[in-house]
Amino acid sequence: GENVEQHPSTLSVQEGDSAVIKCTYSDSASNYFPWYKQELGKGPQLIIDIRSNVGEKKDQRIAVTLNKTAKHFSLHITETQPEDSAVYFCAADNTDKLIFGTGTRLQVFP
């Protein structure tokens, strides 16, 4: 079955810097890769996703890149702000189920 690995587990950046979170997956048949943000006391919220027919997708300060050959995808956050502090999860679909990574705790210091 699908296996998703996520790195790093924690990431601290200065406000205004960029943050990059990376995930790898094992099942080459996976074709949908969402990213979720989970703030304290809340459920995960979908922030961006990408499908295997595109290599990059951008939404304001957030971008996701996908390399199907290498089976990895990344989340890029530019000009980070304190409100970006949260736990971020990547996921990959596997026969209509989402398999999640273990999460990255991002801390943005003012």
Added chain:
Amino acid sequence: ETGVTQTPRHLVMGMTNKKSLKCEQHLGHNAMYWYKQSAKKPLELMFVYNFKEQTENNSVPSRFSPECPNSSHLFLHLHTLQPEDSALYLCASSQAPGAGTYEQYFGPGTRLTVT
């Protein structure tokens, strides 16, 4: 109410108690999910319901019993739980698995503590 709501938000129960978690989605979706979120572990899919029919049981112990009376409501009945069942239980919904739309929307979760 909008989105996905869950009640209660916090629950403390003894190992011999019986309790139920409730989830309601206001998004017009047809698929609903239960996940377990434990510290430092990936979200674990427990159950999937598609048009009220259970389509996935991810080897969940029988002390967890789901119920989906309609596409908007999902319950998780709990009985004789173990301390290791303490976790955040998340409900999610989506249009439907396999429909080409996989976006899942999560509720805020129920923080369960088993004493």
